[in-house]
Amino acid sequence: xxxxxxxxxxxxxxxxxxxxxxxxxxxxxxxxxxxxxxxxxxxxxxxxxxxxxxxxxxxxxxxxxxxxxxxxxxxxxxxxxxxxxxxxxxxxxxxxxxxxxxxxxxxxxxxxxxxxxxxxxxxxxxxxxxxxxxxxxxxxxxxxxxxxxxxxxxxxxxxxxxxxxxxxxxxxxxxxxxxxxxxxxxxxxxxxxxxxxxxxxxxxxxxxxxxxxxxxxxxxxxxxxxxxxxxxxxxxxxxxxxxxxxxxxxxxxxxxxxxxxxxxxxxxxxxxxxxxxxxxxxxxxxxxxxxxxxxxxxxxxxxxxxxxxxxxxxxxxxxxxxxxxxxxxxxxxxxxxxxxxxxxxxxxxxxxxxxxxxxxxxxxxxxxxxxxxxxxxxxxxxxxxxxxxxxxxxxxxxxxxxxxxxxxxxxxxxxxxxxxxxxxxxxxxxxxxxxxxxxxxxxxxxxxxxxxxxxxxxxxxxxxxxxxxxxxxxxxxxxxxxxxxxxxxxxxxxxxxxxxxxxxxx
RNA sequence: GCGCCUCUAGCUCAACGGCAGAGCAACGGACUCUUAAUCCGCAGGUUCCGGGUUCAAAUCCCGGGGGGCGCACCA
Numbered sequence: 299x300x301x302x303x304x305x306x307x308x309x310x311x312x313x314x315x316x317x318x319x320x321x322x323x324x325x326x327x328x329x330x331x332x333x334x335x336x337x338x339x340x341x342x343x344x345x346x347x348x349x350x351x352x353x354x355x356x357x358x359x360x361x362x363x364x365x366x367x368x369x370x371x372x373x374x375x376x377x378x379x380x381x382x383x384x385x386x387x388x389x390x391x392x393x394x395x396x397x398x399x400x401x402x403x404x405x406x407x408x409x410x411x412x413x414x415x416x417x418x419x420x421x422x423x424x425x426x427x428x429x430x431x432x433x434x435x436x437x438x439x440x441x442x443x444x445x446x447x448x449x450x451x452x453x454x455x456x457x458x459x460x461x462x463x464x465x466x467x468x469x470x471x472x473x474x475x476x477x478x479x480x481x482x483x484x485x486x487x488x489x490x491x492x493x494x495x496x497x498x499x500x501x502x503x504x505x506x507x508x509x510x511x512x513x514x515x516x517x518x519x520x521x522x523x524x525x526x527x528x529x530x531x532x533x534x535x536x537x538x539x540x541x542x543x544x545x546x547x548x549x550x551x552x553x554x555x556x557x558x559x560x561x562x563x564x565x566x567x568x569x570x571x572x573x574x575x576x577x578x579x580x581x582x583x584x585x586x587x588x589x590x591x592x593x594x595x596x597x598x599x600x601x602x603x604x605x606x607x608x609x610x611x612x613x614x615x616x617x618x619x620x621x622x623x624x625x626x627x628x629x630x631x632x633x634x635x636x637x638x639x640x641x642x643x644x645x646x647x648x649x650x651x652x653x654x655x656x657x658x659x660x661x662x663x664x665x666x667x668x669x670x671x672x673x674x675x676x677x678x679x680x681x682x683x684x685x686x687x688x689x690x691x692x693x694x695x696x697x698x699x700x701x702x703x704x705x706x707x708x709x710x711x712x713x714x715x716x717x718x719x720x721x722x723x724x725x726x727x728x729x730x731x732x733x734x735x736x737x738x739x740x741x742x743x744x745x746x747x748x749x750x751x752x753x754x755x756x757x758x759x760x761x762x763x764x765x766x767x768x769x770x771x772x773x774x775x776x777x778x779x780x781x782x783x784x785x786x787x788x789x790x791x792x793x794x795x796x797x798x799x800x801x802x803x804x
Numbered sequence: 805g806c807g808c809c810u811c812u813a814g815c816u817c818a819a820c821g822g823c824a825g826a827g828c829a830a831c832g833g834a835c836u837c838u839u840a841a842u843c844c845g846c847a848g849g850u851u852c853c854g855g856g857u858u859c860a861a862a863u864c865c866c867g868g869g870g871g872g873c874g875c876a877c878c879a
Contacts, residue, residue, distance in 0.1 A: 314848055315814055318830060360837090375839080382836035399836065416829070430837045453815040453828050455840050460811085462871045474815085518878060563878045564805095573879075658876080674878095712879095719879055750878075775879050788872090799870070 319448050325413035326446040332409055336443050341421040344368045348391030350426060351434060359432035362425060367436060369394065370421040370444060372473065373414060375454050383411065384429075387422065387436075388473075395435040396422060407441035416454070417447030417473075465796050478791075484603045484784040485792055489776065491602035492576055493556060495595055501552040501578055506541035508534060508558070514758065515539030515697070516773075517750045518561040521571075534560035537773065539697065542579050543726060544761045546769055554578035556776065567788045568718055571797055574776040579726070583770030585709040588723035589686050592713050592772050593620055596684070596720070596779065603783050611785050614682060616716055622684040624711070627673055630687065634676055641666040641691040641706040648672075662746050666693025666706065681714040696736040696752045698724035720779060723772035730762040 326336045345353075345367045354363060371389030373396075381400035386393050398411055402424070414420065424438040452458040452474040464471040464478070471478045493503065511530065513520035515537030523532050538555045545553045556576040565571060576595075580587060600607055600618055607618040632638045635651050641664075648668040652659050657675045659668055669691055677687070690710045692700050698708035710724035727733050737754035744751035780792040790796040 314830095317848075318814055321830065377838045377841050378835085379838065379841080380835040382838085384838045384841085386839075395839070397837080401836085429839090431839080433837090433839070435837095450814045450829060455828065456816040459816065460871080462811090465871090516879080559879090561878070564876085567873080569878065575879085722879075773879085778879075801870085 315449070318450050322415050322446060322448050322450075325415065326443075326448075329410065329413050329443060334406065334410065334443065336446055338442065338444060341370050341442065341444055342368060343370045343421070346391040347371070347387065347389050347394040350394055350436075351392065354426055354428070354434050357428045357432075357434065359428050360430050361428045362437075363427060365426045366423065367426050368421065368423045369436060371419070372447075373416060373418050373420055374451075374473075376416065384435075387420070395429070395433050396424075396438050397427070397429060397435040398438045398441070402437055402439050404440055407438065410441045410443050414443065415447060415450075417449075417451040419444040419447075461790075462798075465790055466798055466801060468794050481780075481784040481786055481791060482794065485780045487603035488599045488780050488783055489556065489574075491599045492595055492774070492776070494602075495598045496554045496578060499552070499591075499594075501554045501580070502550055504542070504545055504550070504553050504555055505557065506535075506538045506545075506555060508560075510535050512753045512755055514753055514755045515541075516559075516561075517694075517696075517752055519563055519749050521560050521562045536561050537575065538577055539771065539773070540755055540758045542577055543766055543769065543771070544758065546579050546581055547761050547764055547766050551581035551767075552579070565797075567790075568778065568781075570777065570789050570793055573789070573793075576774040576776050577771065578774075579769055579771045581767045581769050584725040584768060585688070585711055585723065585770060587770040588725075588772045589624060589688075589711055589713075591770070592686075592721045592723060592774065593622060595774065596713075599779060600783055609782055609785050611716060611782065612787050614716060616782065617683050618715075622686055622713070624686040624688055627669075627677075627687050627689045628707075630677055631669065631672055634680075635672065639665075639669050639672070641669060641693060662743070662748070664693050666691025670694040678714055678719065679717045681717055684713060684715045684720075686711045686713055692736075693739075695724065696740055697727055697733075699727045699729075700732070715782060718778055719775070720782075721772055721774045723770070726766060726769040726771050728762060728766035728769065730759055733762055734759050 329336055347369070350367060369387060369389065371387040373385055374388045374393065375386040377384040383398045385396040385398065387396050400408065403411065421442040421444050422436055422438045423440040424436040427435055427437045429435050452470060457475040458464055458471055472482070497503070509523070509532045511532060513533035513536045516539065518536040520533035520536050523534065525532055537559055538557070542553055542555060554577060556574065558572050559575045560572050562571065563569065578591065580591065597618065597620060609616045628639060635655065637651070639648060639651065643665050645665050645668065648665045649659060652668055652672060655672065655676050657671050659671060673687070688711045689701065689707045692706050692708045695708035695710050698710045701707045701709050708724055712719050713721035727736070737752065737759070740752040741754055777789050777792050781789060784792060786792060
């Protein structure tokens, strides 16, 4: 082919890959020249691999069923024996062995077989049989190319290992690494289970704005964008919370939304700038109903996606068996630091506790925020099995109702598992004046440079003035739940196409 | 943002100052019951990029890039 033509530096890097691709392209073109369409528009399948196994896995060796099936999938391996070849056909449900005998194949099938490569999509027609070794196979008589793989697949045994490529080209990861398929199967089953459970409890699925003039509903830094038509700056939402509560005000007593939130913050094994959040709001409920609902949702997801309640992540065993303990944050912290803390404590006192436990803090933080930091730094990491931590300072809960018996504490919980927050929920603050007051406090924090202060949302306050019934709300980190159920440690392993720097262009 | 690790054939990995190699995939050939098929043969490289040290650099040093992990902030 091309000789080493010096100076042609741009095209030399991919020379060997080009050669492999050219080989495959050539085979495709040979078939086309023989009148075989290498990209047919459709194919009728009569069985998937799983269906075939279900029907025939109990057969003895060397049996012919007489059943003619048409199957389709990707060819992932071939074992040639001269005029007899075995191959593996992989479809969405699993894989099945193909038996291809010269004496059985049609002329066209032989031609296709002679020009196929690992990775090609093919359709086959043949009799379901078992081989002499007893493996269920299709004794192929007709073989169609459905689409050519012009690039070679990763090593069939070792798969694809480089994380960079696995994330950037997830399609290769999925087709080459069964482990990756397993993880995402669990993800999709988890999402389906959460949705099914909520719908069965009469929650209505809604969709609220992602483009928001003000990014509210959580304490986080947003991504900024711009509307050309309106000539205004917009934010990608950090949470749907405020809009969902407005729907409750509007009369939808049970609503949920499961969709992407965006937070312009650090990326690590448990944080992704775009992640899937589930928020559910239920009129006439309180914080305890939120915990009950959370427990039902997580257990149903675990049961439905994995059939198990016991998991192991990084060597740590986690047991989801209910009921999960509900502990007061201040009680627990008292055990850990040896003294009773309270949001009304002088800030100097709480700072001292932080210092003695190596918890860094900023001068503008009040006692409530400091207590929350202690929770985050010294309590949360000790959690293994699920536990509901209840009673967070109002100072760090601008949208939560204050407790009946302590106005500085919110009726709020977090579900902690394996050192991570999985769910945050509370009795919703529905007193307009108090909400207005909380927003004022946040505005003050913003004025002092807090980039994550909650912006005052007057449309939300106005909505509250029409009356929000007593309401229980929860927010679930769906990706983290999937991480637990799939037993993986990196959030990127449960996100199909995690955000990456753009690939360098030559 | 700071620290540590990593980048070699399409894929998985060796070589760690002295000729850049193996397995799989590819290519040519043998083989009608294999399943990581086997056997014979043959090819395949800007060792992430740029500079430096050296008789000699994939290897050591400096700078840059991609990725991972840890620390700090958020879920």
